[in-house]
Amino acid sequence: MCHRQDEDGKHLLFSCKYAKSVWRYLQLEGHRATLVNLPDAKAVSEYILSCSVDVQVWLTTTLWVIWSVRNATNAGDPVKQHEHTCASIQRYVLDFASMSEPVQRQNDVSHTRALRWTRPSEGVLNINVDGAFCEELKTGG
Numbered sequence: 001m002c003h004r005q006d007e008d009g010k011h012l013l014f015s016c017k018y019a020k021s022v023w024r025y026l027q028l029e030g031h032r033a034t035l036v037n038l039p040d041a042k043a044v045s046e047y048i049l050s051c052s053v054d055v056q057v058w059l060t061t062t063l064w065v066i067w068s069v070r071n072a073t074n075a076g077d078p079v080k081q082h083e084h085t086c087a088s089i090q091r092y093v094l095d096f097a098s099m100s101e102p103v104q105r106q107n108d109v110s111h112t113r114a115l116r117w118t119r120p121s122e123g124v125l126n127i128n129v130d131g132a133f134c135e136e137l138k139t140g141g
């Protein structure tokens, strides 16, 4: 993000000036300050899972969007202003919240359809990741 040669996940997500601005803007600085001091990704995951579901959504969405912005920047896109990144995070969280509420069909309240996220089974950690592969160059990322 800031073109450090030795950028790692901890720097990108928690220590980078850009990331700090995002966490602060979203009033998640307390969580960032805790997360930056955890020893590894497992501890980060355990911390997130110890939070309320609402906070889990904010934290995971913030991590995912910072990661996405970094990938876009590495692909040549201009660095987004942190306010723009925060607006994306807020929009995703609101979209997620709206999907968690029952949706009623117009003129037919008897057919209430719930579009709900469901928690994975006990002992299962569900992680969604993305990646790309270029068959010609046999490379990915």
Ligand SMILES: [Zn+2]
Pocket: 001, 002, 003, 004, 011, 012, 015, 016, 017, 018
């Ligand atoms: Zn940085």
